[in-house]
Amino acid sequence: xxxxxxxxxxxxxxxxxxxxxxxxxxxxxxxxxxxxxxxxxxxxxxxxxxxxxxxxxxxxxxxxxxxxxxxxxxxxxxxxxxxxxxxxxxxxxxxxxxxxxxxxxxxxxxxxxxxxxxxxxxxxxxxxxxxxxxxxxxxxxxxxxxxxxxxxxxxxxxxxxxxxxxxxxxxxxxxxxxxxxxxxxxxxxxxxxxxxxxxxxxxxxxxxxxxxxxxxxxxxxxxxxxxxxxxxxxxxxxxxxxxxxxxxxxxxxxxxxxxxxxxxxxxxxxxxxxxxxxxxxxxxxxxxxxxxxxxxxxxxxxxxxxxxxxxxxxxxxxxxxxxxxxxxxxxxxxxxxxxxxxxxxxxxxxxxxxxxxxxxxxxxxxxxxxxxxxxxxxxxxxxxxxxxxxxxxxxxxxxxxxxxxxxxxxxxxxx
Amino acid sequence: xxxxxxxxxxxxxxxxxxxxxxxxxxxxxxxxxxxxxxxxxxxxxxxxxxxxxxxxxxxxxxxxxxxxxxxxxxxxxxxxxxxxxxxxxxxxxxxxxxxxxxxxxxxxxxxxxxxxxxxxxxxxxxxxxxxxxxxxxxxxxxxxxxxxxxxxxxxxxxxxxxxxxxxxxxxxxxxxxxxxxxxxxxxxxxxxxxxxxxxxxxxxxxxxxxxxxxxxxxxxxxxxxxxxxxxxxxxxxxxxxxxxxxxxxxxxxxxxxxxxxxxxxxxxxxxxxxxxxxxxxxxxxxxxxxxxxxxxxxxxxxxxxxxxxxxxxxxxxxxxxxxxxxxxxxxxxxxxxxxxxxxxxxxxxxxxxxxxxxxxxxxxxxxxxxxxxxxxxxxxxxxxxxxxxxxxxxxxxxxxxxxxxxxxxxxxxxx
Numbered sequence: 001x002x003x004x005x006x007x008x009x010x011x012x013x014x015x016x017x018x019x020x021x022x023x024x025x026x027x028x029x030x031x032x033x034x035x036x037x038x039x040x041x042x043x044x045x046x047x048x049x050x051x052x053x054x055x056x057x058x059x060x061x062x063x064x065x066x067x068x069x070x071x072x073x074x075x076x077x078x079x080x081x082x083x084x085x086x087x088x089x090x091x092x093x094x095x096x097x098x099x100x101x102x103x104x105x106x107x108x109x110x111x112x113x114x115x116x117x118x119x120x121x122x123x124x125x126x127x128x129x130x131x132x133x134x135x136x137x138x139x140x141x142x143x144x145x146x147x148x149x150x151x152x153x154x155x156x157x158x159x160x161x162x163x164x165x166x167x168x169x170x171x172x173x174x175x176x177x178x179x180x181x182x183x184x185x186x187x188x189x190x191x192x193x194x195x196x197x198x199x200x201x202x203x204x205x206x207x208x209x210x211x212x213x214x215x216x217x218x219x220x221x222x223x224x225x226x227x228x229x230x231x232x233x234x235x236x237x238x239x240x241x242x243x244x245x246x247x248x249x250x251x252x253x254x255x256x257x258x259x260x261x262x263x264x265x266x267x268x269x270x271x272x273x274x275x276x277x278x279x280x281x282x283x284x285x286x287x288x289x290x291x292x293x294x295x296x297x298x299x300x301x302x303x304x305x306x307x308x309x310x311x312x313x314x315x316x317x318x319x320x321x322x323x324x325x326x327x328x329x330x331x332x333x334x335x336x337x338x339x340x341x342x343x344x345x346x347x348x349x350x351x352x353x354x355x356x357x358x359x360x361x362x363x364x365x366x367x368x369x370x371x372x373x374x375x376x377x378x379x380x381x382x383x384x385x386x387x388x389x390x391x392x393x394x395x396x397x398x399x400x401x402x403x404x405x406x407x408x409x410x411x412x413x414x415x
Numbered sequence: 416x417x418x419x420x421x422x423x424x425x426x427x428x429x430x431x432x433x434x435x436x437x438x439x440x441x442x443x444x445x446x447x448x449x450x451x452x453x454x455x456x457x458x459x460x461x462x463x464x465x466x467x468x469x470x471x472x473x474x475x476x477x478x479x480x481x482x483x484x485x486x487x488x489x490x491x492x493x494x495x496x497x498x499x500x501x502x503x504x505x506x507x508x509x510x511x512x513x514x515x516x517x518x519x520x521x522x523x524x525x526x527x528x529x530x531x532x533x534x535x536x537x538x539x540x541x542x543x544x545x546x547x548x549x550x551x552x553x554x555x556x557x558x559x560x561x562x563x564x565x566x567x568x569x570x571x572x573x574x575x576x577x578x579x580x581x582x583x584x585x586x587x588x589x590x591x592x593x594x595x596x597x598x599x600x601x602x603x604x605x606x607x608x609x610x611x612x613x614x615x616x617x618x619x620x621x622x623x624x625x626x627x628x629x630x631x632x633x634x635x636x637x638x639x640x641x642x643x644x645x646x647x648x649x650x651x652x653x654x655x656x657x658x659x660x661x662x663x664x665x666x667x668x669x670x671x672x673x674x675x676x677x678x679x680x681x682x683x684x685x686x687x688x689x690x691x692x693x694x695x696x697x698x699x700x701x702x703x704x705x706x707x708x709x710x711x712x713x714x715x716x717x718x719x720x721x722x723x724x725x726x727x728x729x730x731x732x733x734x735x736x737x738x739x740x741x742x743x744x745x746x747x748x749x750x751x752x753x754x755x756x757x758x759x760x761x762x763x764x765x766x767x768x769x770x771x772x773x774x775x776x777x778x779x780x781x782x783x784x785x786x787x788x789x790x791x792x793x794x795x796x797x798x799x800x801x802x803x804x805x806x807x808x809x810x811x812x813x814x815x816x817x818x819x820x821x822x823x824x825x826x827x828x829x830x
Contacts, residue, residue: 155458
């Protein structure tokens with residue numbers, strides 16, 4: 001006969017958790033749950049205990065050795081497991097296990113941005129139908145509280161825009177270029193040496209990581225799923241020291257931003273790309289591996305959330321906060337939800353902005369293409385190279401002008 | 416026979432709200448509830464309606480004219496009112512009405528920092544015993560989400576310190592002095608002209624407003640009530656242009672900070688005073704009327720929350736988010752609670768720090784008092800006036816040294 005462990009004598013409330021994937025984040029979660037067990041219990045008003053850790057690898061020397069399993073069905077079929085922490089990553093096995101966990105009546109907590117960005121609407125819908133939680137505070141901004149503040153604390157607002165420095169690796173590289181005068185390649189090398197960039201840094205420097213995060217933030221802010229394939233994404237590999245110097249001379253710094261903004265017609269314009277950001281503004285002051293996320297609401301105005309956007313412990317901090325929430329609220333949290341996307345996404349041409357352009361050309365051709373512009377004086381500029389800021393232009397208008405000017409080396413929006 | 420309105424035909428969920436006090440914040444709340452009614456309903460999954468507004472004044476031309484009452488017992492005795500919004504301010508009538516509302520079975524939402532700072536533990540205890548909510552997101556940082564993030568999102572952390580620019584008026588004055596070169600009096604006048612400072616600005620410039628806010632944040636972060644009378648508080652009226660210039664020359668800016676920090680013995684050291692803050696750090700970049708609140712946790716490291724810390728609409732935004740939360744959760748939110756304070760507060764002497772000192776004296780007397788210091792070169796300094804930074808000193812040690820040096824004009828901690 002089966003007795004769930006939660007009924008064992010003397011323990012009135014006991015919440016069992018299973019961790020899927022014992023990589024960086026998964027092992028951090030186990031560590032935090034152990035280190036701060038007393039605080040967590042006090043806050044959750046429950047004893048929360050890790051019962052299983054799923055991994056295909058063996059960890060015979062781990063202090064958690066006896067908790068390891070290789071077969072997901074052990075977790076799936078144990079009714080005493082109330083919360084499943086998915087820290088596998090990717091959108092294949094993780095997707096399968098998440099659905100199976102929900103169908104088995106367990107809430108799921110994750111740091112997996114790829115899965116939420118690809119299948120968030122479906123998984124949220126499934127969780128709600130089953131009256132369970134699917135929580136992912138850790139999927140954006142590491143440990144920075146952002147998902148819950150947007151969905152709860154700003155609930156009285158119609159949100160207008162979410163805009164953020166969402167990737168610590170690229171921000172570190174840009175900071176090293178701008179403050180340290182390193183070339184892109186040298187800055188990337190330095191980031192690798194410090195463990196901030198992966199061996200294959202493409203997901204970071206090409207903007208895909210930021211893209212997934214702005215999809216999640218935009219979906220949450222505007223209530224409809226925005227998919228990564230709908231979000232034009234440009235990384236930072238085209239940004240040169242010359243651009244950094246020009247930006248600096250004009251009173252700006254360069255930041256890779258993910259943006260999602262509500263258009264007057266109700267659609268949402270979302271994209272990722274390097275921007276010129278005015279010095280002295282809060283986003284410009286977000287340096288090194290830090291992230292900063294600005295949210296604009298009709299009632300509150302601008303608020304910003306700042307902190308370490310990645311790393312084992314900050315991310316684990318956010319996962320464990322969600323585990324506490326899931327333990328305290330066995331039933332679905334009503335606030336966290338968005339619908340399937342449909343045709344909500346507008347192309348980036350819809351967003352008007354001023355642009356920074358660097359081109360090998362003469363002033364006459366610049367004026368023929370763009371009319372009046374504001375030239376940036378940069379003593380280190382190459383011969384025949386001009387850098388300038390345009391007026392605010394519609395996207396199509398800018399493209400037309402840019403295409404009519406030959407020799408364009410770099411173009412970035414001005415925030 | 417009495418039929419509560421929530422049972423009226425066709426309306427399955429209807430939550431009635433009463434607003435106490437139709438001043439700046441109260442009228443803002445009514446405005447936001449009306450303007451964003453559709454969004455609020457969608458997020459709350461309930462129809463939320465203002466049924467009564469209590470004010471001693473008459474507002475015959477208000478669009479809400481028919482909702483006004485002068486007698487609190489009408490609200491108290493109407494069982495259909497589920498949430499009471501207290502925007503009266505102060506700790507007398509507001510205190511009485513809050514207790515009566517709770518005893519009548521209504522959750523209470525407030526922006527009243529004075530009341531929470533003076534009676535938070537008691538009111539939270541009362542609310543919990545009655546299984547009701549007492550929510551006060553708007554009491555600190557205006558609309559900046561801070562109370563919920565600390566209590567929920569950072570729940571996996573042992574918090575080490577909360578430190579913030581908590582008062583927009585003083586931050587505006589300091590920004591004007593430092594960036595605009597205005598004297599304290601001229602900057603105060605400008606703040607008054609812009610509506611940022613009250614006719615009697617004492618609560619702001621003497622630090623009392625910041626003191627109440629750090630009491631609330633510290634109580635929440637460390638779980639025990641910290642009372643304003645326990646928190647040594649110094650305002651900004653002693654900060655001169657000369658100090659601003661010295662700070663600038665040394666790579667710092669001047670900010671009024673409220674701080675609450677856990678000591679190794681488990682007590683909490685809390686105080687309010689002007690500090691030197693290193694340029695380029697996030698708190699240094701918080702300018703004008705903005706607030707910035709830094710929270711340090713053992714797992715997450717530093718996170719910062721930034722936005723407009725005051726003003727009708729930002730504050731109303733936070734109040735209405737709490738109303739939505741109270742409407743969705745008729746029963747007590749388990750996360751928001753702290754105990755009576757007892758002897759948790761340690762005197763500020765317990766906190767070691769480096770200090771900035773400006774004094775009319777010679778180098779020999781400085782060295783006799785403080786040993787080795789780091790002098791700040793300031794071309795505009797008065798004759799015989801020295802400004803310097805000390806090593807990190809214990810509080811008692813600093814006091815001894817300071818008292819042994821005659822001619823001290825200004826002393827501020829370095830963050």
